[in-house]
Amino acid sequence: MTRSGPLSRFNPAQPGAAGMKLVATGLLVLMAALFLVTRALEPRHPWLGFVKAFAEAAMVGGLADWFAVTALFRHPLGLPIPHTAIIPRNKDRIGATLANFIRDNFLVARVVARRMRGIDVAGAAGRFLQTPSGEGTRIRRGASRLIADLFESLDDERLGGIFKGAIAQRLARTEVSPLLGAALASAIEDNRHVPMLEAAIGALARALDANEPLIREMVKRRASWVLRLAALDEKLADAIVEGLRKLTVEVSTDPEHPMRAKMVEALTRLADDLQHKPETRARVEAWKEELLANRSVAQWLDRLWQKGRASIIAAARNPDAALAGRMGEVLRSAGATLEGDPRIRAAVNQFVRRAVAGMAASYGGSIVGLVSETIRGWDARTVTERLESAVGRDLQYIRINGTIVGGLVGLALHVLDTL
Template identity: 60%
Template structure:
């Protein structure tokens, strides 16, 4: 565009020279000379104006030229202030965020990217692939021995800081209140029945060993053993089929008392805490925690390296279902949108000054030539149109003035 504008100016100079030499031959040539003369003046004036923005015309230190290089720091400060006042104030961010449905957009994306979604093959496109690569690179870059030790230490610290006895007591209370302890009692009764069945010979041996010689000679020891075994089997069966059996009720009362003691009795709580401390110091438990972390890390790496396979399974189904929930549950969507809006407003309030200071410092750090080159590349094409328009408009003004002088 600079070549076109300069070529047009040179063409006007050539036309002016030719018209001035031939003007005596016909009066109409005077109009051509007037157009070319005024076009040269307009083109030169706009060339000076455009050039003066970025540098000294012809290298001459004319006052009020090279405006942008001389004022680059002020331009950076002004740009930063403009961004701060018009984009990064809490009021402006809140107004812009009020009309955004981020939860709905996230829900649509999850539905498309989840299992069975229309974008299931792409799994989120560049965003999902980039996030997967980043997660895999981070996991592989971290020191696994140190990270595993941090995880193990964090788990141990967390468990040390939690008093387990009251938690167990409340959990047992809640289970009893909702009859979730019944399967546990049933299981204990079934286990007792199996143990009794497999150990009948021990009862027979005990009765035989304690029976007198007369009882063994008459076979009454065997009869007594059968009666005892039969009575025990009958008792266990009655406990299994009768929820109101007295022994079963006693067992439930014992569970309730144990739950209450876990929450209220200091000595029992101390014993539970001592047992917990022993468990945490046990090497087998520490090895289990470490193995748990390694298993989790391997699973995370597999998921990060092959997100399509993971998203095609249960995780993809869960995400798609969550996306559908975001689409239809307005209360949840409003909560997420409100959280996002508050987060954005808070970030603008807390970090807005830092962002605009980054802009200002970046422009200040550029040298004058860099600023000039970047701005000229950004708007230079339109500035060359100014030169072209100046040349043509100047020519039209020149023709108009010549016509007025000639005709009137």
């Protein structure tokens, strides 16, 4: 089915299948009329025998190709001639053959991997992420609208429950005591515990100032009647309060104070206990479970989900504003890394290639089955109309070429016979 025949470009307007069918049929009728005219005039004009031979052979060629083209889709002239209406009678076999062809040539894992070896997915993704405008913007806005509509259409309560449940389950499965111990040990090793000590000392000083009346009252209650009689309880309370205040000032201003060393020692011991002492780890896990069971944590997770959901929808509704901030900087940086780092680009391309090849291996059979079942579900008329619409124009070129080639062959044979 090719268009490279003698009359493949006879009409610059390039008519459709119906127009080409009319041209092919008209050419056949023209050859029949030419044959009748030359047959009647040949006795008086012998040279018309050449024209008659051309027209006669052209009729035969045109009729043969008309029969062949028509027999593909229906019975010629409605007659149930054997081996006609080939496509409607064999549509199931054609569908299975087409599906197997797709499977063997496109959905085999090694074929997919080989075809994707020359595709730079990472580079294309990197260029897309770095594109502030142009075609990439339209795609990004379309994807953003889809994400926003998806999040707004989903059941907020159910999706939020899934989100909160997933976080709670992950926290419940995670043993936090070793993590806290390792973080504390790392902070002490890097001297990042100093601000924590300063904050603790400052909190102790504020607590002392806030509870000074309570301390004085406790000293008075615990002092003996002799001290109260001698009015020494007030002096003892003053001495205790001033001593505590002086201690906090000295600890906060002297980095080498022994109390600081004791506090660091206590923190170091706590970090070790959090990582290795079973009793401490069990106690922390119990606290964690009590905390997760607390209603306030559930409310906090709910607020976290609502804020996250609102942020995602707002960013999706206005992707240009979202990409203009830190998120845009992160994406552009990621795009530059994807495009410019050969090692990362090769790793990403390899991952994509393996993923697509794996999908072809896993779902190729389903795709093949879908093609085969879809064609099997069509009725014969639908198959005929769709295939004839797709290739009908080229098939009419076959009729035209057959008519002309047949005529040329007949003319050549007549010349040989005459000579």
